[in-house]
Amino acid sequence: MLKINWFSPLPPAHSGIAYYAAQILPVLANRHEVVAWTDQGQVAPELERTARVVRYDPANPPWRALNDADVSIYHLGNHGGIHGGIWRVSRQHPGIVVLHDLCLHDFFAMVFLRILEKPDAYLAALERWYGEEGRRVGEAFLAGGIGAETMGQRYPLTREAVSGALGVITHSRGALEGLHETPASPVAALDFPYAATEESRYLGWMAARSVAPGPPYRLVVFGYLSRNRRLGALLEALAGLDEREQFRLEICGQLWDEGHIRTQIERLGLGSLVKLLGFLPESLVEQKLSTADLAINLRYPSMGEASLSQLQFWDYGLPTLVTRTGWYASLPDDATAFVRPEHEVEDIQSHLRALLADPGAFRAMGERGRQSLENNDPEKYVDAMTQFAAIALRRSPLVTALALAGRVGNDLSAWLHPAASAYLLDRASQEIVTIWPGKPRGYP
Amino acid sequence: MRVLILTSGVPFTRGGAEILAESLRDAVCAAGHQAEIVTLPFQSCPPSRVPEQMLACRLLDVTESCGMRIDRVIGLKFPAYLVPHPNKVIWMLHQHRTAYEFWDHPAAGDLIHYPDGQVVREAIHRADCTLLPEAKAIYTLSRNVSDRLRRCSGIDAEPLYNPPANALLFHNGPAGDYLFFPSRINSVKRQWLVIQALALCREPVRVYFAGEADNPAQQAECAKAQRELGLTNQVTWLGVVSEEQKCEWYANSLGVVFPPLDEDYGYVTLEAMLSSKPVITCADSGGPLEFVVHQHTGLVADASPQSLAGAMDALWADRRRAAALGEAGRERYLDLKISWENVVDKLLC
Numbered sequence: 178m179l180k181i182n183w184f185s186p187l188p189p190a191h192s193g194i195a196y197y198a199a200q201i202l203p204v205l206a207n208r209h210e211v212v213a214w215t216d217q218g219q220v221a222p223e224l225e226r227t228a229r230v231v232r233y234d235p236a237n238p239p240w241r242a243l244n245d246a247d248v249s250i251y252h253l254g255n256h257g258g259i260h261g262g263i264w265r266v267s268r269q270h271p272g273i274v275v276l277h278d279l280c281l282h283d284f285f286a287m288v289f290l291r292i293l294e295k296p297d298a299y300l301a302a303l304e305r306w307y308g309e310e311g312r313r314v315g316e317a318f319l320a321g322g323i324g325a326e327t328m329g330q331r332y333p334l335t336r337e338a339v340s341g342a343l344g345v346i347t348h349s350r351g352a353l354e355g356l357h358e359t360p361a362s363p364v365a366a367l368d369f370p371y372a373a374t375e376e377s378r379y380l381g382w383m384a385a386r387s388v389a390p391g392p393p394y395r396l397v398v399f400g401y402l403s404r405n406r407r408l409g410a411l412l413e414a415l416a417g418l419d420e421r422e423q424f425r426l427e428i429c430g431q432l433w434d435e436g437h438i439r440t441q442i443e444r445l446g447l448g449s450l451v452k453l454l455g456f457l458p459e460s461l462v463e464q465k466l467s468t469a470d471l472a473i474n475l476r477y478p479s480m481g482e483a484s485l486s487q488l489q490f491w492d493y494g495l496p497t498l499v500t501r502t503g504w505y506a507s508l509p510d511d512a513t514a515f516v517r518p519e520h521e522v523e524d525i526q527s528h529l530r531a532l533l534a535d536p537g538a539f540r541a542m543g544e545r546g547r548q549s550l551e552n553n554d555p556e557k558y559v560d561a562m563t564q565f566a567a568i569a570l571r572r573s574p575l576v577t578a579l580a581l582a583g584r585v586g587n588d589l590s591a592w593l594h595p596a597a598s599a600y601l602l603d604r605a606s607q608e609i610v611t612i613w614p615g616k617p618r619g620y621p
Numbered sequence: 622m623r624v625l626i627l628t629s630g631v632p633f634t635r636g637g638a639e640i641l642a643e644s645l646r647d648a649v650c651a652a653g654h655q656a657e658i659v660t661l662p663f664q665s666c667p668p669s670r671v672p673e674q675m676l677a678c679r680l681l682d683v684t685e686s687c688g689m690r691i692d693r694v695i696g697l698k699f700p701a702y703l704v705p706h707p708n709k710v711i712w713m714l715h716q717h718r719t720a721y722e723f724w725d726h727p728a729a730g731d732l733i734h735y736p737d738g739q740v741v742r743e744a745i746h747r748a749d750c751t752l753l754p755e756a757k758a759i760y761t762l763s764r765n766v767s768d769r770l771r772r773c774s775g776i777d778a779e780p781l782y783n784p785p786a787n788a789l790l791f792h793n794g795p796a797g798d799y800l801f802f803p804s805r806i807n808s809v810k811r812q813w814l815v816i817q818a819l820a821l822c823r824e825p826v827r828v829y830f831a832g833e834a835d836n837p838a839q840q841a842e843c844a845k846a847q848r849e850l851g852l853t854n855q856v857t858w859l860g861v862v863s864e865e866q867k868c869e870w871y872a873n874s875l876g877v878v879f880p881p882l883d884e885d886y887g888y889v890t891l892e893a894m895l896s897s898k899p900v901i902t903c904a905d906s907g908g909p910l911e912f913v914v915h916q917h918t919g920l921v922a923d924a925s926p927q928s929l930a931g932a933m934d935a936l937w938a939d940r941r942r943a944a945a946l947g948e949a950g951r952e953r954y955l956d957l958k959i960s961w962e963n964v965v966d967k968l969l970c
Contacts, residue, residue: 612679
């Protein structure tokens with residue numbers, strides 16, 4: 178049994194990670210001694226019955242108490258306001274970082290520029306990982322010359338979040354390598370956990386759906402609907418479809434720019450087919466998902482990480498359209514329909530026509546998605562997380578070794594010509610490896 | 622043989638470790654060898670400094686000096702004992718205690734209060750496990766240190782006892798009306814426990830404390846406790862005393878009270894035995910328990926004011942028995958044949 182410090186958003190926070198925490202913490206606390214640390218104002222009372230919840234001040238963390246645990250697990254996503262405090266602890270007290278987003282530029286822009294108001298620190302982080310070019314583009318970003326989207330794609334700053342971590346968990350295989358953001362510490366890609374709803378309820382939903390088959394077919398879009406959710410392309414595809422009257426689209430969730438989307442709906446003449454429903458309470462979510470025929474779950478660009486909403490769609494046995502990018506590209510072909518980023522409108526239209534032609538094939542696709550949730554069992558996830566924690570703890574002296582190597586390098590470069598420092602660097606490296614045997618990932 | 626004694630120290634502080642290194646150097650020289658002490662400065666806070674100093678030790682080359690071979694290196698303290706040498710022997714005074722048994726100690730723990738304390742602790746553990754076996758032989762100061770080394774690092778080491786400095790100066794004298802407690806004043810030596818016990822004594826026990834506080838706050842705390850418990854007459858603070866004065870305070874005491882927490886070795890015990898004085902110690906005091914046999918050479922109390930007060934009362938109330946325990950202590954010391962010759966023989970073998 179491990180003593181674990183757990184840092185994540187907790188319910189009732191409006192965050193997929195809080196939902197994830199609510200699923201995992203009961204299982205984890207069943208096997209380990211868990212303290213859930215939070216800087217939130219409110220925590221759902223039912224969670225406090227599952228694990229010990231303790232408040233902390235990110236500006237003054239209780240190191241003595243944190244050091245009582247065997248390992249700290251930090252959950253980081255792309256929202257500086259929600260995860261900023263967690264990151265501030267994680268960078269000082271090494272632990273396992275679970276990445277819920279893989280492009281963290283927006284996160285650091287918010288933390289450094291808005292919360293901490295330290296533009297120098299933002300530029301220093303870019304320079305640390307991308308050299309002089311990083312600093313230059315950072316300055317251009319600050320001056321408004323480069324957009325956040327471009328920065329996120331080209332300079333994701335993920336290594337800034339995991340530098341010095343004992344280990345890194347992602348929910349997307351090979352994603353960090355793909356981003357060229359591989360950390361030196363061990364990395365594990367685990368299937369995102371999801372506790373599937375019991376079979377009897379699921380069968381009830383399936384039965385209800387078959388009672389009122391389309392047309393019109395009910396399409397749904399769910400979640401926090403930022404620019405990368407491709408609503409523009411979806412509306413355009415629907416408008417351009419001769420059979421558009423055979424579909425109804427419901428957009429549920431907070432929109433990044435509601436005015437813009439409303440204008441577009443009006444301009445495309447889709448007012449009678451498309452409804453904007455805003456953020457829905459849990460009971461209405463069930464009603465919408467259990468009666469929908471197809472979920473549209475597009476992301477481009479993708480932040481790279483697993484999508485809780487995708488697993489929720491599968492839980493309801495819903496077929497889905499996803500963009501062939503990031504984590505989505507790794508989803509099984511027979512359980513999802515893919516949209517190519519460069520052919521969005523064309524592919525969406527083609528899939529909608531296919532739905533009209535063979536709705537049974539789409540229903541089967543949703544059922545296969547539901548079956549695939551076996552891989553996402555929270556018990557399996559906690560097993561894998563525990564095994565990974567043991568590996569990361571075994572290799573923890575690596576953190577000291579790398580920090581020391583960095584300090585030696587920095588110090589020598591300040592007073593010794595590179596040609597003359599080679600011998601010293603070699604000696605120091607040899608000794609560091611002698612003291613703490615083992616090599617970090619990606620080092621020769 | 623040219624012998625280098627490697628130790629670590631905090632500049633401007635001096636304690637038992639420095640005296641031991643000097644005594645060892647003298648003993649090696651007395652055995653006909655050349656010996657020098659190299660003391661590396663050590664700073665334990667912030668913790669990130671510790672690995673730097675470990676690396677600095679590893680980068681030192683002490684295989685020769687001015688073209689002359691250094692035949693033997695004796696490592697005493699962390700991280701100096703990590704310095705590599707083909708003929709290194711370690712006589713371990715202790716490991717870095719706040720990374721081990723003092724990690725979560727409420728008063729002594731330091732690493733645990735830092736954000737990177739845990740990873741530095743793990744780095745120290747790993748380095749000890751990896752690098753200590755490089756030595757040709759590992760000895761320790763006491764069985765207590767050997768036990769900890771086995772428990773924490775899985776390494777076996779023979780304890781090698783040494784006599785206290787100026788062993789020949791200690792002698793017996795007429796037993797006076799006080800118990801003697803010579804030591805640095807800090808929370809781990811537990812002068813505070815003795816003061817609390819005094820408040821519970823039924824006999825008019827008096828304790829003379831000798832030694833300097835590690836910091837003024839600790840002295841002030843003890844003085845405050847003395848005042849609050851109304852122990853004006855029962856407690857005397859002698860401050861720093863010379864070696865000669867210390868021997869006299871031992872000689873004229875009724876007995877010695879020495880209840881530290883998990884002491885590595887504890888010269889106070891040996892000095893008391895050489896002075897034919899019984900020792901009161903505690904069941905968790907570590908090193909002293911290797912010498913104090915309950916009801917034979919002294920008394921072993923639980924680490925509570927009540928239990929300690931009972932032991933102090935018992936000694937105070939029966940002076941004849943106190944003298945007998947003290948005599949038995951001296952005999953036990955002589956039986957153990959503790960000598961520098963033995964230490965040097967082992968370390969240079």
